[in-house]
Amino acid sequence: xxxxxxxxxxxxxxxxxxxxxxxxxxxxxxxxxxxxxxxxxxxxxxxxxxxxxxxxxxxxxxxxxxxxxxxxxxxxxxxxxxxxxxxxxxxxxxxxxxxxxxxxxxxxxxxxxxxxxxxxxxxxxxxxxxxxxxxxxxxxxxxxxxxxxxxxxxxxxxxxxxxxxxxxxxxxxxxxxxxxxxxxxxxxxxxxxxxxxxxxxxxxxxxxxxxxxxxxxxxxxxxxxxxxxxxxxxxxxxxxxxxxxxxxxxxxxxxxxxxxxxxxxxxxxxxxxxxxxxxxxxxxxxxxxxxxxxxxxxxxxxxxxxxxxxxxxx
Numbered sequence: 001x002x003x004x005x006x007x008x009x010x011x012x013x014x015x016x017x018x019x020x021x022x023x024x025x026x027x028x029x030x031x032x033x034x035x036x037x038x039x040x041x042x043x044x045x046x047x048x049x050x051x052x053x054x055x056x057x058x059x060x061x062x063x064x065x066x067x068x069x070x071x072x073x074x075x076x077x078x079x080x081x082x083x084x085x086x087x088x089x090x091x092x093x094x095x096x097x098x099x100x101x102x103x104x105x106x107x108x109x110x111x112x113x114x115x116x117x118x119x120x121x122x123x124x125x126x127x128x129x130x131x132x133x134x135x136x137x138x139x140x141x142x143x144x145x146x147x148x149x150x151x152x153x154x155x156x157x158x159x160x161x162x163x164x165x166x167x168x169x170x171x172x173x174x175x176x177x178x179x180x181x182x183x184x185x186x187x188x189x190x191x192x193x194x195x196x197x198x199x200x201x202x203x204x205x206x207x208x209x210x211x212x213x214x215x216x217x218x219x220x221x222x223x224x225x226x227x228x229x230x231x232x233x234x235x236x237x238x239x240x241x242x243x244x245x246x247x248x249x250x251x252x253x254x255x256x257x258x259x260x261x262x263x264x265x266x267x268x269x270x271x272x273x274x275x276x277x278x279x280x281x282x283x284x285x286x287x288x289x290x291x292x293x294x295x296x297x298x299x300x301x302x303x304x305x306x307x308x309x310x311x312x313x314x
Contacts, residue, residue: 054297066294160306171303172225
């Protein structure tokens with residue numbers, strides 16, 4: 001008996017096996033999420049935030065409550081592109097360039113050679129100022145700061161600096177890395193990160209300054225941000241401390257609700273929440289090279305990009 005293609009598809013979907021498969025896929029999609037329908041239409045009127053300023057109401061997508069962004073991993077070139085999703089367009093605003101440093105350590109007498117350790121820095125550039133093909137050099141006019149893996153701190157400590165002569169600290173990120181024994185006994189747990197950022201409504205790139213942002217950031221940098229975080233003194237400064245939201249373990253997997261912004265399970269997926277439990281930044285995998293990054297105050301585009309780069313480095 002001849003069946004049209006449409007009839008064949010209806011017959012396939014009505015099969016009990018395929019019905020179960022469709023239901024399973026639907027349940028998985030409800031947990032993992034698809035892109036919000038009409039996202040580009042809903043943010044068509046939005047303005048793009050300035051790199052060193054916290055987003056305002058005109059920058060936040062009403063459907064998500066965040067400034068919506070994309071971080072793209074560019075092949076094997078150690079390059080990362082940051083773009084805002086505004087009005088259906090994605091224009092690259094910042095470029096992160098990963099640099100690996102080989103640092104000398106102690107002399108190994110047994111093998112008669114010097115041991116080395118590897119650490120990484122990410123130099124960050126203003127793509128709108130320098131263009132996509134400009135040389136990625138600290139001496140260039142579009143270098144705006146760096147994310148530094150602190151070699152003088154315990155493993156998993158990162159500090160984000162601007163390009164000013166004072167190298168002001170714009171944010172810091174600290175990972176709780178389980179011991180090897182704990183990993184063997186309990187398996188690889190979800191990543192745990194703490195973050196600390198200034199409350200300032202604006203920040204300074206070192207190229208442009210303002211009295212208000214300068215005062216706030218000088219107060220924040222009386223000591224290192226990581227020390228404020230470890231000592232608990234951030235509460236007495238103009239600082240905000242955040243931590244990763246613990247995922248729920250469900251049906252053999254750790255899960256977070258990204259409201260449709262994250263498609264793929266990944267160890268890099270995370271949400272940062274404040275003491276009141278409000279999620280102020282979320283980052284998650286869309287496909288092999290694209291990751292959605294959403295943020296709101298007190299994060300700026302610069303500090304949010306720094307948090308994402310940490311996840312790539314761990």
